[in-house]
Amino acid sequence: MGAAIATKGRRRTPATASVGADPSAAGESSEPRDASGTGGSSGPVDSSEPSKSSESVETSESADSTERVTMWMDRATVVLIGAVFATTAVFDGKDIADPARLIGVGAGVLAAILRVPMLLAVVIGMAVCALIRTTGIL
Helix, strand or coil, X not given: CHHHHHCCCCCCCCCCCXXXXXXXXXXXXXXXXXXXXXXXXXXXXXXXXXXXXXXXXXXXXXXXXXHHHHHHHHHHHHHHHXXXXXXXXXXXXXXXXXXXXXXXXXXXXXXXXXXXXXXXXXXXXXXXXXXXXXXXXX
């Protein structure tokens, strides 16, 4: 979530270098190119030239690394929020929370699973918990 906020919800795509970049990685046609770079197989191909320059390899590796770090940061954020949620939903200090809170949290989670908007899912959980507490059922 933190990385999503930093990029404003947009995923960055790695930019490939235009000099010496692999045409298939840049989304161009996959037809073979000759030494003049015009495509086709009419001329001899110099196989001693590397297909990618070291700059483009470093750029793609750093872009892959950035995407990997962003993915793990997104996962770590979700896990951390989930852990805080679980501990505050189940425990009240050192004791286990009252059943009304557990049922209210369960109702909110069920609403979220059913794809209800998040604000409405929270309100449903609070309402169920308040209803159980005011009626004195549990």
